[in-house]
Amino acid sequence: MKHVKDHFEEEAEVFDGLIRTLIPYYDDMVNSLVLALPFNEKEVIRVLDLGCGTGNISKKLKKRFPQAHITCVDLAENMVQIAKSKLVDYSDIEFKLADFRDLNFQEEYDAVISSLALHHLQPEEQKSFYCKINDFLKKGGVFYNADNITGNSPHLNQIYIDRWVDFILKTHTQEEVETVWLPKHREEDSPSPLRKHIQWMEEAGFCEVDVVWKYYYFGVYGGRK
Numbered sequence: 001m002k003h004v005k006d007h008f009e010e011e012a013e014v015f016d017g018l019i020r021t022l023i024p025y026y027d028d029m030v031n032s033l034v035l036a037l038p039f040n041e042k043e044v045i046r047v048l049d050l051g052c053g054t055g056n057i058s059k060k061l062k063k064r065f066p067q068a069h070i071t072c073v074d075l076a077e078n079m080v081q082i083a084k085s086k087l088v089d090y091s092d093i094e095f096k097l098a099d100f101r102d103l104n105f106q107e108e109y110d111a112v113i114s115s116l117a118l119h120h121l122q123p124e125e126q127k128s129f130y131c132k133i134n135d136f137l138k139k140g141g142v143f144y145n146a147d148n149i150t151g152n153s154p155h156l157n158q159i160y161i162d163r164w165v166d167f168i169l170k171t172h173t174q175e176e177v178e179t180v181w182l183p184k185h186r187e188e189d190s191p192s193p194l195r196k197h198i199q200w201m202e203e204a205g206f207c208e209v210d211v212v213w214k215y216y217y218f219g220v221y222g223g224r225k
């Protein structure tokens with residue numbers, strides 16, 4: 001996890017611009033996650049944002065649910081600093097500089113959300129982490145994740161990667177893709193097939209598990225406790 005932390009400490013200043021050149025339809029993807037949350041906009045809800053980064057998802061969430069109390073968690077200090085300044089107008093957002101694997105909450109949250117962070121876990125950790133997330137939620141609470149996922153066959157997976165690279169090439173050179181972005185991806189990311197995530201979530205006790213949004217190598221999925 002140290003190289004993940006180091007990567008985001010270094011990238012924090014440029015993250016908001018960069019992420020939109022690396023993740024296809026980033027805003028559309030994250031908006032679909034926020035839309036999936038089944039609450040009334042006036043409700044007072046407690047939300048946990050795992051790997052909050054520079055606070056983009058929490059900011060969108062506060063626009064839709066102004067009464068939400070959010071716990072933002074990230075292990076990269078520089079990312080959290082930017083999130084704090086972006087969300088400075090809200091007094092009901094708490095920041096925790098921590099590895100989210102070390103969290104221990106018991107039935108405290110109405111929603112757990114995450115974007116582009118859980119694929120940093122190893123596949124065997126991802127499965128057991130869904131059990132932990134289930135514990136964090138109140139009964140009836142929801143978990144939604146926007147993330148890097150793989151195809152369910154070598155052929156589909158290659159198509160997903162090719163479409164992803166096509167997107168990056170709109171703003172980056174082939175050389176940069178080959179010497180920076182693909183090596184970083186291989187070193188830091190451990191995505192799994194969407195079908196596995198659905199299975200792991202169901203095994204962890206979630207119901208109503210569904211896929212909200214998908215574009216080749218990226219998907220938004222979740223369910224209810």
Ligand SMILES: C[S@@+](CC[C@H](N)C(=O)[O-])C[C@H]1O[C@@H](n2cnc3c(N)ncnc32)[C@H](O)[C@@H]1O
Binds near residue numbers: 004051055098115
């Ligand atoms: C690609 S960024 C995404 C940030 C934000 N969620 C977004 O979608 O804009 C991934 C973030 O997850 C954080 N992260 C990755 N693994 C983590 C862990 N185990 N504990 C806490 N934060 C983690 C990184 O520090 C980074 O800020």
